[in-house]
Amino acid sequence: xxxxxxxxxxxxxxxxxxxxxxxxxxxxxxxxxxxxxxxxxxxxxxxxxxxxxxxxxxxxxxxxxxxxxxxxxxxxxxxxxxxxxxxxxxxxxxxxxxxxxxxxxxxxxxxxxxxxxxxxxxxxxxxxxxxxxxxxxxxxxxxxxxxxxxxxxxxxxxxxxxxxxxxxxxxxxxxxxxxxxxxxxxxxxxxxxxxxxxxxxxxxxxxxxxxxxxxxxxxxxxxxxxxxxxxxxxxxxxxxxxxxxxxxxxxxxxxxxxxxxxxxxxxxxxxxxxxxxxxxxxxxxxxxxxxxxxxxxxxxxxxxxxxxxxxxxxxxxxxxxxxxxxxxxxxxxxxxxxxxxxxxxxxxx
Ligand code: KG4
Ligand code: ZN
Numbered sequence: 001x002x003x004x005x006x007x008x009x010x011x012x013x014x015x016x017x018x019x020x021x022x023x024x025x026x027x028x029x030x031x032x033x034x035x036x037x038x039x040x041x042x043x044x045x046x047x048x049x050x051x052x053x054x055x056x057x058x059x060x061x062x063x064x065x066x067x068x069x070x071x072x073x074x075x076x077x078x079x080x081x082x083x084x085x086x087x088x089x090x091x092x093x094x095x096x097x098x099x100x101x102x103x104x105x106x107x108x109x110x111x112x113x114x115x116x117x118x119x120x121x122x123x124x125x126x127x128x129x130x131x132x133x134x135x136x137x138x139x140x141x142x143x144x145x146x147x148x149x150x151x152x153x154x155x156x157x158x159x160x161x162x163x164x165x166x167x168x169x170x171x172x173x174x175x176x177x178x179x180x181x182x183x184x185x186x187x188x189x190x191x192x193x194x195x196x197x198x199x200x201x202x203x204x205x206x207x208x209x210x211x212x213x214x215x216x217x218x219x220x221x222x223x224x225x226x227x228x229x230x231x232x233x234x235x236x237x238x239x240x241x242x243x244x245x246x247x248x249x250x251x252x253x254x255x256x257x258x259x260x261x262x263x264x265x266x267x268x269x270x271x272x273x274x275x276x277x278x279x280x281x282x283x284x285x286x287x288x289x290x291x292x293x294x295x296x297x298x299x300x301x302x303x304x305x306x307x308x309x310x311x312x313x314x315x316x317x318x319x320x321x322x323x324x325x326x327x328x329x330x331x332x333x334x335x336x337x338x339x340x341x342x343x344x345x346x347x348x349x
Contacts, residue, residue, distance in 0.1 A: 008096030009088025018326035086347030093343035123324035143287035144170035162214025172218035197257030
């Protein structure tokens with residue numbers, strides 16, 4: 001099955017063509033083309049995603065990406081068109097839906113409404129991997145909008161066992177970066193700064209880590225960072241070189257490293273506890289924050305210690321892209337899921 005997929009849930013305009021085969025037992029994928037146009041430079045000066053700018057840029061770029069794709073493949077060879085219908089920013093989602101509707105009509109092909117979170121969840125299938133010893137599995141989806149832990153019996157049978165009670169981990173990275181005077185999106189900036197800092201410089205709290213449930217909380221952690229900066233500011237910091245003017249350069253690296261360590265401890269602690277309690281054979285990591293190399297190595301190490309397999313998408317498929325939407329579409333389509341297509345900002349997994 002050849003799938004043409006479209007993703008416009010946030011600030012990436014993405015389109016892909018993916019060949020899928022093998023059914024639900026041994027699904028395998030071959031990415032013919034995966035195009036991602038990032039709007040980050042347009043949103044950066046506002047410190048976050050501006051929905052109207054996202055909408056305008058998606059509208060501008062969708063035809064450009066389709067033209068680019070058409071040079072590579074014959075649109076006639078496509079069997080199914082799919083488009084992300086949620087979760088995400090509704091004005092942004094609508095642009096993808098409207099474009100996909102027009103395309104489906106013009107090409108006379110069926111249109112599938114895809115779930116962005118399922119795209120993240122299944123994105124690791126884009127790589128040819130060892131399939132043995134996968135289930136039961138514990139999956140952590142960790143992005144700018146979501147932080148959820150799933151207990152999976154198979155690719156299609158799973159339930160949510162934990163989630164953040166407030167900010168998503170990616171959002172915490174983004175907010176912390178702003179406090180430290182680093183640009184949007186904060187995750188990669190914090191990671192870069194953290195490489196030069198000491199993760200033990202400041203002991204930030206690990207919210208909810210000692211609770212037996214699998215829920216998390218990151219809003220308080222950000223507040224701790226804010227108080228730390230304010231306190232330190234009051235004490236003796238007079239020379240400020242960073243753009244936001246709040247943290248001394250030699251300290252923002254320590255603060256970034258310490259903040260990142262606290263988030264990673266919470267994510268790892270909760271996921272591995274679930275994996276131990278539910279006797280998982282593997283752990284799956286997905287979503288934009290999975291691009292963080294310290295998080296990935298902590299996951300790989302935790303899984304290895306427990307003789308569990310570890311699955312995560314390759315680097316280019318962690319943050320938003322359309323190839324993962326095609327993968328999610330194939331799995332959902334085969335398991336009989338059908339949705340009335342409409343933008344659903346809060347579509348759950
Ligand atoms: O999955 P994604 O591209 O979009 C959503 O569905 O939200 O995730 C974006 C999030 C942002 O919060 C960004 O700061 C974070 O992923 N992120 C990272 C890294 N790269 C992206 N967080 C930590 N370390 C990174 N290297
Ligand atoms: Zn995403």
